[in-house]
Amino acid sequence: MSLTLSLDFQYKTSMEKLWSALTDANKLTKWMVNVHTGQAMENDFKPVIGHHFQFRTQPTEYWDGIVNGEVLIVEEPHRLSYTWCSGGEEHTVTWTLQDLGDGKVNLHLEQTGISNAQALGGAKYGWSNWCGELEKVLEQ
Amino acid sequence: MSENNPLRDVFDAIADPTRRRLIRLLAEAEEMPLHELTAQFQMGRTAVSKHLTILKEAGLVLDRKVGRETRFRLNAAPLREIQDWLAFYTQFWSTNMLRLNQFLEEEEE
Numbered sequence: 001m002s003l004t005l006s007l008d009f010q011y012k013t014s015m016e017k018l019w020s021a022l023t024d025a026n027k028l029t030k031w032m033v034n035v036h037t038g039q040a041m042e043n044d045f046k047p048v049i050g051h052h053f054q055f056r057t058q059p060t061e062y063w064d065g066i067v068n069g070e071v072l073i074v075e076e077p078h079r080l081s082y083t084w085c086s087g088g089e090e091h092t093v094t095w096t097l098q099d100l101g102d103g104k105v106n107l108h109l110e111q112t113g114i115s116n117a118q119a120l121g122g123a124k125y126g127w128s129n130w131c132g133e134l135e136k137v138l139e140q
Numbered sequence: 141m142s143e144n145n146p147l148r149d150v151f152d153a154i155a156d157p158t159r160r161r162l163i164r165l166l167a168e169a170e171e172m173p174l175h176e177l178t179a180q181f182q183m184g185r186t187a188v189s190k191h192l193t194i195l196k197e198a199g200l201v202l203d204r205k206v207g208r209e210t211r212f213r214l215n216a217a218p219l220r221e222i223q224d225w226l227a228f229y230t231q232f233w234s235t236n237m238l239r240l241n242q243f244l245e246e247e248e249e
Binding site: 005007009011012013017018021027030031032033063107109111114 | 228229230233234235236237239240241242243244245247248
C-alpha cells in the first residue's frame with residue numbers, strides 16, 4: 001500500500017512558459033530548492049524519456065540532499081512524469097498542465113508510491129489526518 | 141537504550157493499530173498500569189504487554205515499577221521524526237510552487 005500526494009496550483013502564465021519552468025534545468029534551480037535551507041538544488045534534468053537525472057543540495061540531519069530520477073513521460077506541454085528517489089523512497093511524480101483560458105494554467109501534481117518500507121503502509125489515516133493526530137499528541 | 145539510539149524504528153512501532161491506540165491512550169493519561177490499558181482492548185495482558193515492549197524499544201513508552209505493578213507513560217519525542225518525514229513531502233511542493241509562481245511572474249516582467 002502506498003500513499004498519494006495530490007495537489008493543484010493555478011498560475012497566471014501560458015502552457016509553454018509553465019512547461020519550460022518544469023523542464024528546463026536552469027529554470028528548475030530557480031524554484032526547486034531545498035525547503036529546509038532555501039538553497040538551490042543543482043540538477044541535470046532533461047525532458048527526454050529514459051534520461052537519468054539528479055538533484056543535489058547540502059545534506060542535512062534528516063536527508064542526504066540527493067534526489068535521483070528517471071524521466072518516464074514527456075507529452076509537451078500537457079504531461080510530464082518521472083521517478084523521484086530519495087531517502088530510501090522511490091516515488092513517481094506526475095505533472096499535468098491544463099489551460100484554463102484567460103491566461104491561466106492549472107498545474108496538477110500527483111506523487112505516488114509514498115510509503116515507509118517498514119511502516120506507513122499500515123497506517124489507515126490520510127495525510128491530513130496523520131498530521132492532525134500527531135499534532136495533537138505532540139502538543140500534550 | 142537511550143532516546144537517541146532506540147532499538148527499533150519509530151515508523152515500525154506505529155505501523156500497528158493497537159500500538160497507535162496505546163499511544164493515544166497514554167497521551168490522554170499521565171501514567172497507566174498494564175491492567176488499565178488491557179481493559180481497553182479485546183486481547184490479553186500478554187498481547188498488550190508485547191505491544192508495549194515494541195513501543196518501549198522505539199523510545200515511545202517509558203515504564204516504572206510501583207509496588208507490584210508497572211506503570212507506563214508516553215514519551216512523544218520520537219514522533220517528531222515522523223512529523224518531519226511527512227512535512228517534507230507536503231512542504232517541499234507547497235513551498236516550491238510558491239517559488240514557481242514568483243519565477244513565472246519575474247519572467248513576465
